[in-house]
Amino acid sequence: MEMLSGGEMVVRALEDEGVEFIFGYPGGSVLHIYDALFKSNKVPHILVRHEQAATHAADGYARATGKPGVVLVTSGPGATNAITGIATAYMDSIPMVVISGQVQSHLIGGDAFQETDMVGISRPIVKHSYLIKDPREIPETIKKAFYLAASGRPGPVVIDIPKDITNPTDKYEYVYPDTMKLRSYTPATRGHSGQIKKAMQLLLSAQRPVIYTGGGVILGNGSELLTELAQELNYPVTNTLMGLGAYPATDKQFLGMLGMHGFVEANNAMHHSDVILAVGARFDDRVTNTISKFCPTAKIIHVDIDPASISKTVTADIPIVGPVDVVLKDMLAQVRDLRAADKSLPDTEALDSWWKQINEWRDEHGLWTAPRYDTESGLIKPQQVIESLYRATNGEAYVTSDVGQHQMFAAQFYKFDKPRRWINSGGLGTMGFGLPAAMGVKMAFPDSDVACVTGEGSIQMNIQELSTCSQYGAPVKIINLNNGYLGMVKQWQDMQYAGRYSSSVYEESLPDFVKLMEAYGHVGIRVEKLEDLEDAMDEAFKLKDRLVFLDVYVDRHEHVYPMQIAPNGSMRDMYLSKTERT
Amino acid sequence: MRHIISVLLENEPGALSRVVGLFSQRGYNIETLNVAPTEDSTLSRLTLTTLGDDQKIEQITKHLNRLIDVVKLVDLTEGAHIERELMMVKVRATGAQRAEIKRCTDIFRGQIVDVGPTVYTIQIAGPSDKLDAFLDSIDDTAIMEVVRSGVSGIARGEKVLSL
Numbered sequence: 245m246e247m248l249s250g251g252e253m254v255v256r257a258l259e260d261e262g263v264e265f266i267f268g269y270p271g272g273s274v275l276h277i278y279d280a281l282f283k284s285n286k287v288p289h290i291l292v293r294h295e296q297a298a299t300h301a302a303d304g305y306a307r308a309t310g311k312p313g314v315v316l317v318t319s320g321p322g323a324t325n326a327i328t329g330i331a332t333a334y335m336d337s338i339p340m341v342v343i344s345g346q347v348q349s350h351l352i353g354g355d356a357f358q359e360t361d362m363v364g365i366s367r368p369i370v371k372h373s374y375l376i377k378d379p380r381e382i383p384e385t386i387k388k389a390f391y392l393a394a395s396g397r398p399g400p401v402v403i404d405i406p407k408d409i410t411n412p413t414d415k416y417e418y419v420y421p422d423t424m425k426l427r428s429y430t431p432a433t434r435g436h437s438g439q440i441k442k443a444m445q446l447l448l449s450a451q452r453p454v455i456y457t458g459g460g461v462i463l464g465n466g467s468e469l470l471t472e473l474a475q476e477l478n479y480p481v482t483n484t485l486m487g488l489g490a491y492p493a494t495d496k497q498f499l500g501m502l503g504m505h506g507f508v509e510a511n512n513a514m515h516h517s518d519v520i521l522a523v524g525a526r527f528d529d530r531v532t533n534t535i536s537k538f539c540p541t542a543k544i545i546h547v548d549i550d551p552a553s554i555s556k557t558v559t560a561d562i563p564i565v566g567p568v569d570v571v572l573k574d575m576l577a578q579v580r581d582l583r584a585a586d587k588s589l590p591d592t593e594a595l596d597s598w599w600k601q602i603n604e605w606r607d608e609h610g611l612w613t614a615p616r617y618d619t620e621s622g623l624i625k626p627q628q629v630i631e632s633l634y635r636a637t638n639g640e641a642y643v644t645s646d647v648g649q650h651q652m653f654a655a656q657f658y659k660f661d662k663p664r665r666w667i668n669s670g671g672l673g674t675m676g677f678g679l680p681a682a683m684g685v686k687m688a689f690p691d692s693d694v695a696c697v698t699g700e701g702s703i704q705m706n707i708q709e710l711s712t713c714s715q716y717g718a719p720v721k722i723i724n725l726n727n728g729y730l731g732m733v734k735q736w737q738d739m740q741y742a743g744r745y746s747s748s749v750y751e752e753s754l755p756d757f758v759k760l761m762e763a764y765g766h767v768g769i770r771v772e773k774l775e776d777l778e779d780a781m782d783e784a785f786k787l788k789d790r791l792v793f794l795d796v797y798v799d800r801h802e803h804v805y806p807m808q809i810a811p812n813g814s815m816r817d818m819y820l821s822k823t824e825r826t
Numbered sequence: 827m828r829h830i831i832s833v834l835l836e837n838e839p840g841a842l843s844r845v846v847g848l849f850s851q852r853g854y855n856i857e858t859l860n861v862a863p864t865e866d867s868t869l870s871r872l873t874l875t876t877l878g879d880d881q882k883i884e885q886i887t888k889h890l891n892r893l894i895d896v897v898k899l900v901d902l903t904e905g906a907h908i909e910r911e912l913m914m915v916k917v918r919a920t921g922a923q924r925a926e927i928k929r930c931t932d933i934f935r936g937q938i939v940d941v942g943p944t945v946y947t948i949q950i951a952g953p954s955d956k957l958d959a960f961l962d963s964i965d966d967t968a969i970m971e972v973v974r975s976g977v978s979g980i981a982r983g984e985k986v987l988s989l
């Protein structure tokens with residue numbers, strides 16, 4: 245039997261769990277663990293420049309790979325710095341294990357140096373948390389943490405470990421358990437077959453169906469089955485901001501994103517539908533607009549692994565709790581059975597006229613059928629930058645983003661054909677997410693193009709990570725849509741506050757990003773003219789081994805459209821430009 | 827409507843704070859709460875009462891179930907059940923009031939568990955509305971202190987909440 249200290253057990257358990265990277269930052273209460281890491285040296289540790297970035301990097305890694313991201317931080321400020329990233333992961337159901345140091349057990353509760361109640365502070369933003377009381381609990385607790393983080397509806401799990409628990413001189417038997425028991429945790433493994441049958445009968449009877457899917461399809465690895473089901477039926481599909489890539493964007497059945505900045509054809513189709521199949525989506529307020537006006541004629545089938553997501557805001561007519569992949573598979577089989585029994589299903593005539601209607605909306609308003617932005621201005625339009633990025637990367641890149649107008653433009657104009665390529669903070673909307681997340685993705689996929697679409701506001705929230713990118717070689721491409729404003733804030737101020745730009749401007753304070761990149765040892769390219777855009781974009785991706793920051797001076801006054809009208813609007817009520825609305 | 831939700835909870839540190847935190851985080855009300863260990867030392871039983879329409883109660887039970895420390899729960903108000911709350915009331919009791927309070931206590935099947943020259947301490951158990959009725963029946967100004975345990979409950983018949 246092997247004898248290990250608590251600190252060694254932590255490291256060994258992470259190795260046994262198959263962890264590829266630890267993103268972290270050392271400090272007093274985790275020094276024993278860091279020493280054990282140094283000695284074992286099997287799992288690479290990425291030293292970030294701020295603990296928030298550790299959580300976002302682990303999060304980006306998790307979103308791109310599907311495996312839990314791992315974070316190690318010290319007590320007190322290390323732990324509190326990690327909070328924003330934990331909340332970000334929680335809101336988007338991202339699997340993550342965060343190990344935080346804690347002051348020595350006997351000091352807990354006494355306001356010791358760098359003490360903070362991490363379990364308490366993180367409680368509302370974790371799936372679960374543990375405070376380790378005895379070193380012998382370490383292997384099983386870590387095993388449980390990874391299982392909880394990744395199974396069911398995924399989420400972050402915190403393990404708080406007092407320093408004395410990791411003491412190098414106290415050794416205990418180490419065995420990493422193959423299994424563990426959690427009597428109080430039994431996520432559904434299958435959807436109810438009776439409900440699935442009822443749901444598919446309803447779906448096949450639809451005249452104006454829509455399939456509306458969210459991040460759950462990506463998290464639950466249901467993309468292929470979703471695509472197969474939608475194509476079997478020839479039904480239109482729309483994805484939420486979190487769900488982009490679950491259905492191939494370049495397929496003709498795809499209506500684009502829905503919701504606040506969704507496509508007209510997607511929002512209209514939802515509004516006028518008679519049956520909605522919602523899969524792994526949660527009827528978020530950024531999708532539904534005014535709940536009481538939401539899709540007045542639709543019957544709703546709602547599939548989710550989390551029963552608490554069903555009928556939370558919009559009541560489901562047919563709720564189905566289960567893992568999306570298994571449920572979609574059962575649905576597909578059911579649809580084939582029903583169609584074999586009744587060849588007239590679904591009603592192709594109705595479907596044809598539904599598609600005709602949708603295609604009219606698409607031809608008139610679709611963002612991909614014709615440019616809806618001003619192409620004559622001579623300015624670089626932010627939309628054009630994303631189109632250029634899409635072209636330069638053949639639509640194959642991993643694209644992370646920050647939060648703001650640039651995020652919405654990226655979501656609208658980069659056509660994601662595959663899941664796990666679009667990586668953004670949808671639920672919490674965390675500025676500062678993009679660069680560290682890109683770093684985490686690049687570590688996981690060093691041979692793939694990884695771009696971070698950002699704004700001059702957001703990038704400055706975690707810009708220190710440029711240094712981490714140097715240290716570990718993460719040649720991501722940063723596409724800065726530089727509009728010189730907190731653009732999304734400005735857009736709201738334009739629309740609702742008569743253009744009073746209260747603290748959404750920086751005066752003359754923005755740094756020279758090109759020089760800043762040079763200072764960090766990276767490449768900065770400024771693009772001020774439209775005619776230089778394509779070459780600069782290509783250049784950025786040609787420099788395979790360099791981090792390139794493309795500082796693109798875009799039209800400072802562009803708004804993101806469509807934009808749903810609130811308050812009191814329905815899904816189909818949208819502004820289409822500064823002067824038009826539906 | 828008022829619901830009595832009874833929960834079997836892992837007897838772990840922090841488990842209670844997760845339940846209470848859930849209520850404040852999601853804007854649900856807890857009217858009463860009580861919690862104590864069960865015959866199985868790894869489990870606590872927590873009983874809470876809350877107000878809400880069916881949709882809200884459904885959300886509450888779903889979110890409670892989502893907590894890893896919650897092993898099982900039941901909404902007792904969905905079926906026949908027995909509800910009990912324990913109350914102790916200290917009242918000013920002098921002169922003619924002494925007999926009056928004693929009579930009232932007897933009517934409500936309470937007991938006087940402590941006596942002083944000018945005070946009585948009365949213990950009463952029963953459903954919450956019975957305790958309310960008792961308080962209504964005695965002179966407000968005589969009441970010095972009221973302690974209530976919060977509601978406990980159990981289903982009638984064969985039904986049990988256990989592992």
Ligand SMILES: Cc1ncc(C[n+]2csc(CCOP(=O)(O)OP(=O)(O)O)c2C)c(N)n1
Pocket residue numbers: 646647648649650651673674675676698699700701702703725727729730731732733
């Ligand atoms: C941490 C954080 N603080 C504040 C906000 C509110 N917010 C949303 S978008 C935005 C402006 C972002 O500006 P920029 O990064 O330049 O992007 P742009 O909208 O100009 O493209 C702000 C302040 C936020 N989402 N996150």
Ligand SMILES: [Mg+2]
Pocket residue numbers: 648699700701725726727728729730731
């Ligand atoms: Mg900006």
